[in-house]
Amino acid sequence: MVKRICLVLFCLTASCLIAQNQKGSGPSQPIAIRAARLIDGRQDGRPDSTVQSSVINDAVIIVEAGKITAVGSHLAIPPGATVLDLGDATLLPGLIDAHTHLLSEMDGTNISLQDVEMLRIVATQSTAERALLGAKLAREDLEAGITTVRDVGNSGVNGDVALRDAINRGWLPGPHIIAATRALAAPGGQFGRLIPEAQSIIEQEYVILNGPESARQAVRQALYNGADCIKVIVNGNPADVTLDEMKAVVVQAHTSGVKVAAHATDEKAVRVAVEAGVDSVEHGYQVYDDTLKMMAEKHIFLVPTDGTEQEYLDMTFGTRQPTPEELQQQNRWIKAYVVGNRDRLQRALKFGVPIAAGSDMYLTMPHQNRGQASLDVLMAYAAEGMTPMEIVHAATSNAAELLGWKDRIGTLEVGKLADIIAVPGDPLKDVTSLVHAKFVMKGGVVIKNEK
Ligand SMILES: [Zn+2]
Structure with missing residues (x-):
């Protein structure tokens, strides 16, 4: 968390299917999904490979029992199958958001008060209340076509684990969640300087590290609390995590088979994370070429939590109409910021750094629900020069690998979970179609099927 700042009608049948089948077992009756084309998301080499996915007309x-049992062109329909004909649409693997905060929603209209806003949320909303907010935002993500997320902290005390488990039990609709529990950080977390009496508030949101042994202990505790991955705030506010602490986190996490996501916004913090051998650098707004080259060599993912110019304007002003002077002033820093992000993404691509899509959406956005707002990051990548196929890979197979789930999701292949979306037309010709999924299936269950 650092950035800055619909209604879907369910048919009765789809709602019943959701209620019955959230565990992903899916209806036992075969389902045949037809569409004009399909992008399978596969890459024949490493995720940074230039080999393109198959496009099938x-x-x-x-789909049978929640899994994909056949993929191809003009396949025979099994007897008794339910046929869903989606017409001029493109089938894709369900989208993955590798950087969410489903249990946080903040007002971003005063960027200078973001620390205070975060403090207000933590001090006034219980983990239970935030988990209920998460239930709403999780449904909005799923309806937008995001069938898996990695939730990286700012979730109260293990509220993300509760939400993940509730979705897995079929209590409510939502994406698969890879949960981080509380982020590990230096004293103060990301709150800035607080009075000593506020220590208990900090501990609602961050596990504080004081040396390598406490770092190892924090990872063990996170695993006990139900974490699927570890999130570390390398450059916090006011203090930073040290290289020794970072190394201890990475060794302990990898020994236990979980991956490490490092919040690192500037070169110094990114370098610490990369030298320690994390699995992904989140944000990485300012980073030198040498560090990017080291990321490529170590196969460390960059999760660029970038926004579009319009998104930054919407965050800043909300529903309020800015004056011409305000608009001019904001546009100046927004344009410089966007140019900087584009430059670092282009350099990362050039050096072969694998890219996984992550929204870092945690703000109230005017006119958009959480799912819609989270997909803006794909449009930011397009504006920064990524090709539509690179964007598809970042949000499917690459993200699946980063999450450690590439055996289950991220491509449309036999044996994978039937997490499938369809977007109108051809996203390779019009990339904006990626944010308008008209069909969403999770684990073989139809979540949405708009005509
Ligand atoms: Zn974040």
């Missing part, structure tokens, strides 16, 4: 996917 007159596509058919057969």
